[in-house]
Amino acid sequence: MKKSFKLIDLDCAHCAAKMEEAIRKLPGVTNASVNFLQQKLTLEADDDKFDEALKAAVKCCRDVEPDCTIKI
Amino acid sequence: MSKKQKKMLLRIIIAAVVWVAGFVLEHVLDIDSAGRFSVPGFIHLGIFVAAYFIIGWDILWKAIRNIAHGQVFDENFLMTIASIGAMVIGEYDEGVAVMILYQVGELFQSVAVGKSRRSIAEMVDINPEYANVERDGEVSEVSPEDVAAGEIIVVRPGERVPLDGTVISGSSELNTAALTGESALRAVAGGDEVISGCINTNGLLRVKVSRPYSDSTVARILELVENSSENKAKTENFITRFARVYTPIVVFAAVALAIIPGLIVTAMNGFTDYSEWLGEGGWLYRALSFLVVSCPCALVISVPLSYFGGIGGASRHGIMIKGANYMEELAKARTFVFDKTGTLTKGSFAVTEIVPEGMSADELLGICAAAETYSTHPIAQSIIAEGKKHALTTTASDAEEIAGYGVRATVGGSVALVGNHRLMARENIAAPSVDTPGTVVHCAVDGKYAGYLVISDEIKPGVTAALAELKKHGARTVMLTGDRKAAAEAIARTAGIDEFHAELLPDGKVSQVEALYKAKPENSTLVFVGDGMNDAPALARADVGIAMGAMGSDAAIEAADIVLMNDNIESLPTAMRISKKTHSIVMQNIVFAIGVKVLIMLLTAFGITNMWVAVFGDVGVAVIAILNAMRTMRN
Numbered sequence: 001m002k003k004s005f006k007l008i009d010l011d012c013a014h015c016a017a018k019m020e021e022a023i024r025k026l027p028g029v030t031n032a033s034v035n036f037l038q039q040k041l042t043l044e045a046d047d048d049k050f051d052e053a054l055k056a057a058v059k060c061c062r063d064v065e066p067d068c069t070i071k072i
Numbered sequence: 073m074s075k076k077q078k079k080m081l082l083r084i085i086i087a088a089v090v091w092v093a094g095f096v097l098e099h100v101l102d103i104d105s106a107g108r109f110s111v112p113g114f115i116h117l118g119i120f121v122a123a124y125f126i127i128g129w130d131i132l133w134k135a136i137r138n139i140a141h142g143q144v145f146d147e148n149f150l151m152t153i154a155s156i157g158a159m160v161i162g163e164y165d166e167g168v169a170v171m172i173l174y175q176v177g178e179l180f181q182s183v184a185v186g187k188s189r190r191s192i193a194e195m196v197d198i199n200p201e202y203a204n205v206e207r208d209g210e211v212s213e214v215s216p217e218d219v220a221a222g223e224i225i226v227v228r229p230g231e232r233v234p235l236d237g238t239v240i241s242g243s244s245e246l247n248t249a250a251l252t253g254e255s256a257l258r259a260v261a262g263g264d265e266v267i268s269g270c271i272n273t274n275g276l277l278r279v280k281v282s283r284p285y286s287d288s289t290v291a292r293i294l295e296l297v298e299n300s301s302e303n304k305a306k307t308e309n310f311i312t313r314f315a316r317v318y319t320p321i322v323v324f325a326a327v328a329l330a331i332i333p334g335l336i337v338t339a340m341n342g343f344t345d346y347s348e349w350l351g352e353g354g355w356l357y358r359a360l361s362f363l364v365v366s367c368p369c370a371l372v373i374s375v376p377l378s379y380f381g382g383i384g385g386a387s388r389h390g391i392m393i394k395g396a397n398y399m400e401e402l403a404k405a406r407t408f409v410f411d412k413t414g415t416l417t418k419g420s421f422a423v424t425e426i427v428p429e430g431m432s433a434d435e436l437l438g439i440c441a442a443a444e445t446y447s448t449h450p451i452a453q454s455i456i457a458e459g460k461k462h463a464l465t466t467t468a469s470d471a472e473e474i475a476g477y478g479v480r481a482t483v484g485g486s487v488a489l490v491g492n493h494r495l496m497a498r499e500n501i502a503a504p505s506v507d508t509p510g511t512v513v514h515c516a517v518d519g520k521y522a523g524y525l526v527i528s529d530e531i532k533p534g535v536t537a538a539l540a541e542l543k544k545h546g547a548r549t550v551m552l553t554g555d556r557k558a559a560a561e562a563i564a565r566t567a568g569i570d571e572f573h574a575e576l577l578p579d580g581k582v583s584q585v586e587a588l589y590k591a592k593p594e595n596s597t598l599v600f601v602g603d604g605m606n607d608a609p610a611l612a613r614a615d616v617g618i619a620m621g622a623m624g625s626d627a628a629i630e631a632a633d634i635v636l637m638n639d640n641i642e643s644l645p646t647a648m649r650i651s652k653k654t655h656s657i658v659m660q661n662i663v664f665a666i667g668v669k670v671l672i673m674l675l676t677a678f679g680i681t682n683m684w685v686a687v688f689g690d691v692g693v694a695v696i697a698i699l700n701a702m703r704t705m706r707n
Contacts, residue, residue: 066138
């Protein structure tokens, strides 16, 4: 399953790259991309694990760039 | 400016004022070491610390928080170390100034990025906001997503057509500028198809929706543009990898610089004088300056921004690029392979020559058009169309089709024979043999030869100029066609094609593309340009597949990497120009940013420059790179 989420207050390009890398490594996530310019996260994960993956991504976002939130 | 940015600006101003006060106290009023106007050290220390907290509290907080989360090489942390380090050495004013400048740069960056992001978003904004749907005789405004296929919508003058459909009643002219980049008016009336995204200019239209919003032209184009940033250019991936190693390397270099030379120098004087190590402008200070330039922000922001801007700028010309990687490949293209029909030519037949014998051209055309009135053959249609263009009204009675030969008709009381060479031969009429490319239609009236018409596929306007411009970039142009050699040669000659292969079967096109692919110059790419009909394999085989005239054609949008929304081949050199410009801006930024940073590090290591210059190397370079990146939007 592939879904896009809006990112709020993502204001550092370097952090976006770090966030992308960290989210990609999460269990269940098959691919992820953080688009700094469109302020968008595209998350691809296995269907049955999508909710968990999303939850982990939210936590990951909080760790890497606490100012930024994922709008769900 | 957003509220957050305004608040930041205020903080910068206050901190700057306080800093100036501290600076004046320290350097101007405190002139005399003997005591006149002497200010106790703790006062200006206090002022600088106050300024430091006003400007940098959030950076300090983020640094602490991020370390708790295991983010070691974090910009905030590095800035904190650098500025506090400077203050510990005794450079109070500098420590604070570095933080102020850093914040100014960050503010600039966020304003510039925000601005370009918005303008790119506006550029690709073709999203209809609402649809006027007619339900139970009442018109109500709903979101386009809520309209189902088969429902009736009303499009008023000035409104954007929200969904694809067929006009039921009303007539108007639609402006296709948002989709094709050129402000062309397309007349529509009952029965015509309308495409979402166009602007209705004058009349009121009632439209029967043919497909739901998610399948509509507008939604597909938006999706295409939005997903384009997922196909990253090689350069972008290189920058990401570079950024990952750059910061740690610089930080380790800083640590080495802080310890090794200072230790050696101090050891040489027997650990009696620490000033060259820890003092003003000493090795520790130089190491701190290294930390300031350790963020690869200038590259990480400006490279994707350049591509994004280029894609946005191209979309304004009706050129939809599916990813930065295709832009990069197109910039390197040296071989352009074209499909003939529908790409270089209109794909429709037209009368290109009228050669009468014993009568005027209009008379000949009139007779032929009249004789062909009842025929549905494409060639006949083109003759009829040409007749209409000349406003000819000659009519025929009693037309009879002779399959494989032509038509026999009664026009104005005479018997007209209109058809091919064999028809003339069958009727024993002497006709000249014509070797012009295209289809030749002979005509005889009452047994007497009256002349011939040549019907051929017309070359699109602008093709010759577009190909000439591609050649200026050193491109080799090749045309592939299933058509006869004579016809292909004529088109190739007029268009200025370097090389053509005719009479190819569909799979022959793919193998030709393969062969050309192998023969292309090193480090260059091959582009295939087709109209999206039957050439999906060739589009896929090429480095960059470009489909033309994709208004409403699903297959083309799917198969191609770049879609020229208008049917205009002149967009091709434009696409190439934008790609090249974008590529060179990206290269400029990479060379500039890395160059300046390395230079500053070298100068700093030798103690020639100070932390001020290092701050410029960080945020100044980033701002300049962003401003440069924004140029990609303007084409």
